[in-house]
Structure formats: structure tokens, C-alpha cells
Amino acid sequence: MPPGITLAADAPTLSAANTGFMLICSALVMLMTPGLAFFYGGMVRVKSTLNMLMMSFISLGIITILWVLFGFSMAFGTDHGSLIGWSGDFVGLSGIGLTELWDGYTIPIYVFAVFQLMFAIITPALISGALADRVKFTAWSLFITLWGIIVYFPVAHWVWGTGGWAFDLGVIDFAGGTAVHINAGAAALGVILVIGKRVGFKKDPMRPHSLPLVMLGAGLLWFGWFGFNAGSWLGNDDGVGALMFINTQIATAAAMLAWLLYEKIRHGAFTTLGAASGAVAGLVAITPSGGSCSPLGAIAIGAIAGLLCAMAVGLKYKFGYDDSLDVVGVHLVGGVVGSLLIGFFATGGGQSDAAGLFYGGGLSQLWKQCAGVGAVLAYSLIASAILAFLIDKTIGMRVSEDEEVAGIDQVEHAETAYDFSGAGGGAASRTAAPAPVQEAPDTKKVDA
DSSP, X not given: OOXXXXXXXXXXXXXXXXXXXXXXXXXXXXXXXXXXXXXXXXXXXXXXXXXXXXXXXXXXXXXXXXXXXXXXXXXXXXXXXXXXXXXXXGGGGOSOXXXXXXXXXXXBHHHHHHHHHHHHHHHHHHHGGGGTTTXXXXXXXXXXXXXXXXXXXXXXXXXXXXXXXXXXXXXOOSSSIIIIIIHXXXXXXXXXXXXXXXXXXXXXXXXXSOHHHHHHHHHHHHHHHHHHHHGGGXXXXXXXHXXXXXXXHHHXXXXXXXXXXXHHHHHSOOOHHHHHHHHHHHHHHHHHHTTTSOHHHHHHHHHHHHHHHHHHTTHHHHHOOOOTTOHIIIIIHHHHHHHHHHHHHOBSSSSSSOBOGGGTOXXXXXXXXHHHHHHHHHHHHHHHHHHHHXXXXXXXXXXXHHHHHHOHHHHHHSOOSOOGGGOOOSHHHHHSOOOOOOOOOOOSOOOO
16 A cells, blocks of 8 residues: 655646546445455355355444544554554544545545545455354444454554554555455454354364355455555556556466365365465455566465465364364465565565565565564454453353354344245245255365
8 A cells, every 4th residue: 555645746636537546446345345245155054144244244334434433543644653543634534625635646535535444344354254153243243343443443554554663664565465364364363262163163064055156256356356456556657556456367367276276186176166265365465465576476476375375274174273264264374475475576666666585675575574464463363362252251252052053144134045935936836845955065175
């Protein structure tokens, strides 16, 4: 994400082209949250589909209100101690003029605020995939409210806010490797260590109920991610946004192929779930790095991320933590890989002149990336675990075991995703019993 500083001697003027581009990018990023809901919704069992959709959709409501009231001010207001921002004019978005520009750029503050809002919405939604089948909806809603205030808003300031300590240190995070993906992945790990495993983990089949829904979600994520990544330069007057756009496509393709190759060698099949997961791993890894590497570097980053994330999803069976939909394996690992590889593949000719080890820059940038990765991971992990513990000890974080077995959709939402009893209307449908719903094959093998 580019800094909010003036880059030229003359004050910039509003650019209709950049403003329109950023509004489109904001809409694309908003679409990613419903895309994520479909992606996660297809990966769970039938009885948890609606709950999974709602855990993403509720973020659109809660985080939007928090962002308007004070979140934008906390993340991008005037710096205080390199840890948090605050500007009275940003509270309630009430002191901002219609054509008042984001400092140093050619887009209105309102446009920057709404673009960043979409990042703030999807980040807690990413966490939900790790908690499938077992979390009370009220507890989840309270958790993302507190998590946004205590974790996301401050971390966004560290990484992207003028004066934030990671920003001033020179940590490169073009569009969210640390602030979004490591942040969400570490939070997911912290919460699941507190709330424990699903009933039947490693015993009962927990296969995705709709792989077409997963592929639809992955396609929407891939599509929206161009706005997520290319839009993070806040315009494209110098071509850096275009570099990020093409690198997003390249790394995603490379990661998908690497994941599929690993699956074929390791498990003997090319799976649709593997293709979708590999694509997301590539999108995650290129998010922090795509503005600083070359297209050839994007191939390498994507391939490395696809391979390592494919290997990482099996760690939950070895270490016994129940990351339901592989948020840790894809988002945490992918975010760490993409962020650290900047220290090797940064060319010095993209978003900044910082060069990585392979381009003559030595280890300087790598150490900066390590500092950013380590700090965000540790803070989010610990803070999220504490929040989950406090919620669990007060209102309770999990549904009961009987409710979990019966199905969280009916318990929490009084609905089911598919009404088979009401299907059809002809004579055949009145007399013939509906065909049984078959679960998709288990595409992610359990490593012993």
C-alpha cells in the first residue's frame, strides 16, 4: 500500500480516471467477501452451509459501522506513538470534504476510506473458515467486533498508516500479506487453540458438500483480487498497478499448478479442491510481493507458495489443531511465504528501490520483512486467543455437542441450505422419494 505522503512539489488535483478506477476496485474487493462465503460454504458439510455463509456476510454489517464510527480514524488518522492513528475529522467520516484528496494522491478521501473498508471487512471473514461447525453466531459477531478494534485497526496502522512503526521501518506489504493474511491466519490459530476440535475430528468424514460452490467462490475471489491488489497503488500513473495486476495472474496460475502437481505425486489425483486452494494460495502470496518483483519472480513466488501451502494443510492432523478449512495452511503460511520472499525477489525497480538478496540488495530487506511478519503474527495470535478465551468464559464460544452434531444451521439460523422435501411439483415428485445427497470425495487426504 503506498504511503499517504506528497510525492511532488505541486499539490495533486482530483483525477476522474483514478477515482473511477478506485471505485471499481472497491466494488471488486467487496465482491470478494461473498466469494469467500461461497468458497467456504461449499467446503463444509451440508448442515453448516448457511452458518458459513453468514459468518462472512455479518462482517459486511459490523465492520462497516465500526469503520465509519472510528475504525478509519484508528487505522489512518494522525499517528500516535507509531502504534495507532486518530483524527477527529475521520470520526464518523463527518469532517471530510467531498473533493478533499487523500494526502499526496489524486483520489478523494472518501474513495480511499471505502477501498480500505473492504479490506477491513474481508480480513475477519477469513478467520471464520477455521471455526466451521462449532461457534455460536452471537459469539462470532462479538469476536469480530472486538477483533476489529483491538487487532485489525492497529495493525493496519502499523503497516500502512503514515507514522506506523512497520511503515517507517520499510516493511513492504503492497496489499495485505501481513495486515490481512498473516493477521487473519494467526488469529484463526489462536482461536482454535482455545475452542478446541470439532466433534469427530480425524474420525468422521468431513468432506466438502459442494465442490462446484467452492470453484465458484474461488473464481469470484480470483476476479475480485485484481481490485484488491492492483487498486492498492491508488492509481496507475506510473505503471506499478499494472505490474501488480499481471503478477497477480501469474503467481496464481503458478501456485495452482504447483499444488496440483504436489497432489498428483502425493495422493495420485488432480482435485478440483486442490486447484481452488492452490489458486487462493498464490493470490495470498503475491498480495504483499507483487509490486516489488518481476513477472518471473511472480512465477517463483507462486510456485513456492503453492507447494508449501499444499504441504502445510496436513500439519493439522500431525499436530492436532482443527483448522476446519485450512485458513492456517493457506493464509498464514501463504502470507508468511509471500512476505518473506520479498527479501529475495524484490527487484528495486517496482514500487520502491528496495532490492532483495537475488538482486544485489543483501539481507537488509529480508530482516525488515521478518520483523513485520513476526510482530503481526505474534500480536494477532496472542490477542485473538485472549479474546476467544474471554468470550468463551462469559457468553460461551461454542454450541453444545448435541447442537453441533444435529447441525449448526438449524440451531443458529432456523434454516437449512437445501429443502429437498419441497422440491418439484409433478406427479413423479409426489410419488418418488428424493435421491440421497452424496458428499463429495475426500480430496484432502488425512496424513497419519
